[in-house]
Amino acid sequence: MDTTDLVLAIFHHLLVFSLAGIIGAEFVLIRSDLSAATLKRLVGIDRHYGIIAMLIIVVGIGRVIYGLKGWEFYVYNWMFWAKMAAFAIVGLLSIIPTVRFLSWSRQASASPGFQVPAAELASVRTYVRTEAFIFLLIPVFAAAMARGYGY
Numbered sequence: 237m238d239t240t241d242l243v244l245a246i247f248h249h250l251l252v253f254s255l256a257g258i259i260g261a262e263f264v265l266i267r268s269d270l271s272a273a274t275l276k277r278l279v280g281i282d283r284h285y286g287i288i289a290m291l292i293i294v295v296g297i298g299r300v301i302y303g304l305k306g307w308e309f310y311v312y313n314w315m316f317w318a319k320m321a322a323f324a325i326v327g328l329l330s331i332i333p334t335v336r337f338l339s340w341s342r343q344a345s346a347s348p349g350f351q352v353p354a355a356e357l358a359s360v361r362t363y364v365r366t367e368a369f370i371f372l373l374i375p376v377f378a379a380a381m382a383r384g385y386g387y
């Protein structure tokens with residue numbers, strides 16, 4: 237029994253589910269009418285996205301170093317690196333939506349009649365949809381790597 241491993245695993249799962257919830261919330265909100273209030277909410281949710289993603293990195297690295305299997309189990313496993321790559325791609329894809337949410341919210345506060353340009357909204361929807369799809373691959377790689385596939 238190892239309490240550190242257990243605590244890290246619990247936090248890892250809670251954080252990962254929170255991130256999934258946040259991507260889901262963004263996905264739903266960008267389908268609705270983007271009023272100034274919704275844009276503010278999106279900016280707030282997106283800020284939590286950043287915080288949770290950083291915590292996942294810290295706890296994830298903690299699992300690699302202090303987990304029961306030892307770091308050698310992961311660093312030579314390509315499923316682990318595929319998981320890391322998928323996570324990095326999700327992070328990179330989230331940059332454009334973050335920049336847009338901030339810019340739209342700023343414009344909506346400055347001019348009350350502001351309408352989000354249709355082309356920008358369509359592109360942000362594509363980014364978030366792609367993010368959600370690639371995010372789904374992460375638990376697939378995680379489950380495989382945890383069971384020793386990927387050498």
Ligand code: HEM
Binds near residue numbers: 292294295300382
């Ligand atoms: C820097 C980021 C991350 C690192 C370093 C990391 C690392 C790890 C490690 C070391 C384990 C333990 C596997 C084992 O029991 O041998 C694990 C498990 C897991 N990770 Fe991550 N992780 C990261 C991000 C994520 C993300 C974003 C997700 C989102 C879905 C995720 C989902 C999972 C799942 C579902 C498991 C449990 C796998 C199983 O036991 O079947 N991880 N992760």
